[in-house]
Amino acid sequence: MSELQIRELYAGYGDITVLNNLEMDVEKGEVVALVGANGAGKSTLLRTISGLITPNKGQITFMGRRIDHMMPHQVVEMGFIQVPEGKQLFPEMTVEENLMVGSFNKRARKDRERSLKEAYEFFPILEERRQQKARSLSGGEQQMLALGRALMGQPKLLAMDEPSLGLAPIIVERLFNTIQNIRKTGLTILIIEQNVQQALEMADRGYVIENGHIVLEGKGSELLQNEHLKTHYLGI
Numbered sequence: 001m002s003e004l005q006i007r008e009l010y011a012g013y014g015d016i017t018v019l020n021n022l023e024m025d026v027e028k029g030e031v032v033a034l035v036g037a038n039g040a041g042k043s044t045l046l047r048t049i050s051g052l053i054t055p056n057k058g059q060i061t062f063m064g065r066r067i068d069h070m071m072p073h074q075v076v077e078m079g080f081i082q083v084p085e086g087k088q089l090f091p092e093m094t095v096e097e098n099l100m101v102g103s104f105n106k107r108a109r110k111d112r113e114r115s116l117k118e119a120y121e122f123f124p125i126l127e128e129r130r131q132q133k134a135r136s137l138s139g140g141e142q143q144m145l146a147l148g149r150a151l152m153g154q155p156k157l158l159a160m161d162e163p164s165l166g167l168a169p170i171i172v173e174r175l176f177n178t179i180q181n182i183r184k185t186g187l188t189i190l191i192i193e194q195n196v197q198q199a200l201e202m203a204d205r206g207y208v209i210e211n212g213h214i215v216l217e218g219k220g221s222e223l224l225q226n227e228h229l230k231t232h233y234l235g236i
């Protein structure tokens with residue numbers, strides 16, 4: 001069974017159904033990209049996996065266990081950790097305090113010092129800025145902090161919601177390089193991106209979501225050749 005398996009998933013907000021019979025698999029150690037237009041349901045999917053939204057129907061299985069009716073903290077404890085849309089940092093806290101928040105779950109807490117060292121190895125700039133308030137960081141540094149904080153939680157599967165949003169191309173390049181380094185540690189990664197080309201180049205596999213439903217899936221390199229994807233997402 002896949003590390004993350006989603007079957008016949010329906011979820012939304014009150015009477016509004018956003019995810020509409022969604023199915024997805026993420027294998028252990030894989031990098032999977034999820035792409036789709038604004039409002040397609042990408043963030044809703046992450047919120048549903050995280051336990052912030054309870055599905056109306058369907059199954060979500062993570063590492064062999066059903067998580068679709070778990071509380072958010074239980075899902076985190078199992079190792080599904082997300083870098084949420086908009087980063088959600090604590091602006092008045094220092095860089096290091098923000099990182100420490102990431103290791104709050106029971107599993108991660110005992111390894112805090114080692115995780116902090118690792119986070120600083122991935123992002124030396126964060127060590128330089130460790131006593132600085134998060135709000136005073138640049139956009140790119142804030143994204144690194146959000147990613148560093150997620151790593152502090154000792155993820156088994158790291159989910160990222162548009163990590164490159166609002167960043168200059170050169171910073172995006174650097175961020176993607178860092179993600180490549182993170183994947184070498186064997187971590188499973190689910191990445192949501194508007195940067196379709198770069199995301200699919202990096203990913204082992206990709207999914208395209210439209211109106212809360214997966215309409216295309218395949219190897220990253222194959223999807224990049226797909227006519228529908230080219231026309232609707234790459235504008236070529």
Ligand SMILES: Nc1ncnc2c1ncn2[C@@H]1O[C@H](COP(=O)(O)OP(=O)(O)OP(=O)(O)O)[C@@H](O)[C@H]1O
Binds near residue numbers: 036040042044085
């Ligand atoms: N809290 C909410 N209450 C009601 N509807 C919501 C809520 N959050 C999102 N929606 C609706 O759900 C749909 C999917 O939104 P979602 O945020 O999942 O899209 P997305 O694919 O992440 O888009 P984007 O690329 O703009 O971030 C949209 O129609 C949105 O208006």
Ligand SMILES: [Mg+2]
Binds near residue numbers: 042043044085161
């Ligand atoms: Mg979103």
